[in-house]
Amino acid sequence: MERIIEVSSLEKIFGNQRALIDVSFNIKKGEIFGFLGPSGSGKTTTIKILTGQLDATSGSAEVFGKPVGKLTNELNRKIGILSDNSGLYARLSVEENLKLFCELYDEPYSRVDEVLEMVNLKEEKKKLISKLSKGMTQRILLARAFLHKPELLFLDEPTSALDPVNTKHIYKGLERLREAGTTIFLTTHDMYEADVLCDRVAFLSEGRIQLLDTPRALRQKFSEPTLTVETTDGKMIVISKGPDGAETMHELMSQNRIASVSSNEPTLGDIFINVTGRKLA
Numbered sequence: 609m610e611r612i613i614e615v616s617s618l619e620k621i622f623g624n625q626r627a628l629i630d631v632s633f634n635i636k637k638g639e640i641f642g643f644l645g646p647s648g649s650g651k652t653t654t655i656k657i658l659t660g661q662l663d664a665t666s667g668s669a670e671v672f673g674k675p676v677g678k679l680t681n682e683l684n685r686k687i688g689i690l691s692d693n694s695g696l697y698a699r700l701s702v703e704e705n706l707k708l709f710c711e712l713y714d715e716p717y718s719r720v721d722e723v724l725e726m727v728n729l730k731e732e733k734k735k736l737i738s739k740l741s742k743g744m745t746q747r748i749l750l751a752r753a754f755l756h757k758p759e760l761l762f763l764d765e766p767t768s769a770l771d772p773v774n775t776k777h778i779y780k781g782l783e784r785l786r787e788a789g790t791t792i793f794l795t796t797h798d799m800y801e802a803d804v805l806c807d808r809v810a811f812l813s814e815g816r817i818q819l820l821d822t823p824r825a826l827r828q829k830f831s832e833p834t835l836t837v838e839t840t841d842g843k844m845i846v847i848s849k850g851p852d853g854a855e856t857m858h859e860l861m862s863q864n865r866i867a868s869v870s871s872n873e874p875t876l877g878d879i880f881i882n883v884t885g886r887k888l889a
């Protein structure tokens with residue numbers, strides 16, 4: 609499958625601090641790739657290098673098969689970026705701001721309503737940017753990032769300022785972009801978000817990738833070889849998945865004593881702490 613991003617032995621040093629150390633990964637067309645790590649682990653630095661805003665100290669980073677920094681205008685147009693530096697005109701309305709971007713990217717004005725629907729902000733179309741809440745501004749920035757239907761979208765913590773309802777809207781919007789074949793590079797602290805959205809995730813800690821795989825493979829790899837059974841009299845029994853456990857299960861079932869069974873599968877958050885010894889947030 610076509611590789612959209614290819615990163616090899618990337619290193620970034622700021623003064624005497626190594627922000628990225630030997631970072632390597634690739635992202636295939638149509639993937640949602642999650643870059644997960646606590647504050648200061650190097651997520652934004654990676655996005656900045658991949659979008660040509662920052663030079664790497666060493667290593668290589670290619671986007672659409674070309675070294676970053678050497679992308680043609682045509683390739684740059686295929687990229688959308690959501691980051692925390694706003695660039696919206698505060699004294700213009702939501703609609704006026706997005707229309708300016710339609711003009712810049714040669715998209716019809718009808719695209720404004722389409723993207724506002726995706727971020728659940730159609731009602732706010734006439735509001736001035738200066739009157740929007742932080743979460744609304746975040747959603748407008750997201751709408752702007754995919755207004756020109758980019759093939760590759762960089763999202764730096766897209767839901768960090770959002771409530772659960774609007775977070776869900778964004779997830780739906782991102783699913784639609786995935787269905788349309790958009791490749792998405794997403795950074796987050798939120799393990800649930802990574803689990804529901806991402807095809808593969810990389811765990812970043814102190815500038816290094818510690819693990820990289822599908823959420824499912826990671827959960828399986830770190831899952832306990834046990835089940836927990838709650839009995840009808842309220843006891844919790846931990847049972848091995850082997851032949852001994854089968855015997856215990858058979859006994860409990862024949863006595864009709866099982867109230868519930870749960871697999872002791874870790875969350876991505878548990879795995880992250882296990883591997884890095886650090887919490888995410």
Ligand SMILES: Nc1ncnc2c1ncn2[C@@H]1O[C@H](COP(=O)(O)OP(=O)(O)OP(=O)(O)O)[C@@H](O)[C@H]1O
Nearest residue numbers: 622623625627645646647648649650651652653654
């Ligand atoms: N321009 C800079 N000059 C010096 N150090 C920097 C610069 N930008 C980032 N750093 C340092 O590099 C490390 C990685 O920072 P980065 O912003 O990539 O982390 P992050 O994972 O995106 O964190 P957050 O989740 O808080 O945004 C941090 O220790 C940070 O202090």
